Amino acid sequence: xxxxxxxxxxxxxxxxxxxxTRVVYEMDMKAVAVQAAQADLIREMDRLAQELxxxxxxxxxxxxxxxxxxxxxACRKRLxxxxxxxxxxxxxxxxxxxxLVK
Numbered sequence: 001x002x003x004x005x006x007x008x009x010x011x012x013x014x015x016x017x018x019x020x021t022r023v024v025y026e027m028d029m030k031a032v033a034v035q036a037a038q039a040d041l042i043r044e045m046d047r048l049a050q051e052l053x054x055x056x057x058x059x060x061x062x063x064x065x066x067x068x069x070x071x072x073x074a075c076r077k078r079l080x081x082x083x084x085x086x087x088x089x090x091x092x093x094x095x096x097x098x099x100l101v102k
Contacts, residue, residue, distance in 0.1 A: 021100045028093040
């Protein structure tokens with residue numbers, strides 16, 4: 001391979017690495033944003049559950065809302081699982097980014 005071929009390959013691989021680095025960084029930033037939004041949602045769900053408990057404790061004849069509470073807790077569980085998956089993905093993206101920077 002002559003000098004121009006090697007230069008071409010170096011340029012293409014450098015551009016590819018730069019593009020891939022940008023894509024990984026953008027994905028990482030979006031994963032962080034989603035994770036923060038989910039954390040906010042979990043806090044809001046916890047607040048609503050506490051408010052609901054206070055309302056039920058104060059009510060003389062509470063309405064039948066057990067299915068709603070069960071669904072709310074199931075949603076919270078799914079959000080926690082999704083948040084965990086995002087954390088793992090974010091860590092993997094960070095490792096990929098570190099490898100690309102080398």
